[in-house]
Amino acid sequence: MIPVQPAPRVDRAAADASTTAWALAARGGDPEAAEHFVRALYGDVLRYVTHVSGDPQGAHDLAQDTFARAFGSLHRYEGRASARTWLLSIARRAVVDSLRRAAARPRIAEAVDWEAAVERTQPRGLPGFEEGIALLDLLEVLSDERREAFLLTQVVGLSYEETAGFVGCPVGTVRSRVFRGRTILERLLREAETEGTFAA
CATH class of the missing domain: 1.10.1740.10 (RNA polymerase sigma factor, region 2, helix turn helix motif)
Known part of the structure; x- marks a missing residue:
């Protein structure tokens, strides 16, 4: 990927x-x-x-x-x-x-260890592969509402107003969801970097 x-x-x-x-x-x-x-x-x-x-x-x-x-x-x-x-x-x-x-x-997987089988089929060595997996993992931490607001505004590129119309809520709610989602992601990234420093 x-x-x-x-x-x-x-x-x-x-x-x-x-x-x-x-x-x-x-x-x-x-x-x-x-x-x-x-x-x-x-x-x-x-x-x-x-x-x-x-x-x-x-x-x-x-x-x-x-x-x-x-x-x-x-x-x-x-x-x-x-x-x-x-x-x-x-x-x-x-x-x-x-x-x-x-x-x-x-x-139903035919392989005995289906998780290992799936892991072996994943592409490796692609530019940014690990970062892409890390982003998907981090986004899973967010609630459904925050994740969707974050994706629509920060990844897809919709405006806050467009996103509000799309998900059916006030613009202020979208702004709050994106802000809180970004705050959580930034905290998790800081924690991951700190752990990486200690591990090194």
């Missing part, structure tokens, strides 16, 4: 206007607009599902499922919300459905 990098800070309003226009044009049957729509938002969707699902290996499948669902319901999209916010809400449902399916049909 190559760690997903934070979304670059761009003119978000202009980018959202473009992607929304492409989505509406794709709804009208424009294949070039559909391609632009996917290319513009695939990274945001991938970042979101990677962290929310906690499954980097299955993230691309979840992203593809998200776009398949989006194109299946594109005829109902009217552009009242930005295409990015609309698509992330579909991604959230895709992740929830995936987790429910996994819980209902647990996979």
Whole structure:
């Protein structure tokens, strides 16, 4: 797994206007607009599902499922919300459905030591691999609400206002969740660095 990098800070309003226009044009049957729509938002969707699902290996499948669902319901999209916010809400449902399916049909490993087997299949030697795993581990410490607010604002790149609309709570609540989440992560990182110093 190559760690997903934070979304670059761009003119978000202009980018959202473009992607929304492409989505509406794709709804009208424009294949070039559909391609632009996917290319513009695939990274945001991938970042979101990677962290929310906690499954980097299955993230691309979840992203593809998200776009398949989006194109299946594109005829109902009217552009009242930005295409990015609309698509992330579909991604959230895709992740929830995936987790429910996994819980209902647990996979049985043929290997005697399935944990060791899974560990052996993980990629190694990739730039930033260990840091990416560490970030996933740290994010698991946060409550669901704080983790989602942190991911949407700090990783996906939504504004606090967009995030508030997406999760359905006041902007102040989003700011509080992100602040508290960041405070917890910073404390854990300081503790890890201190332990590492003592171990050295």
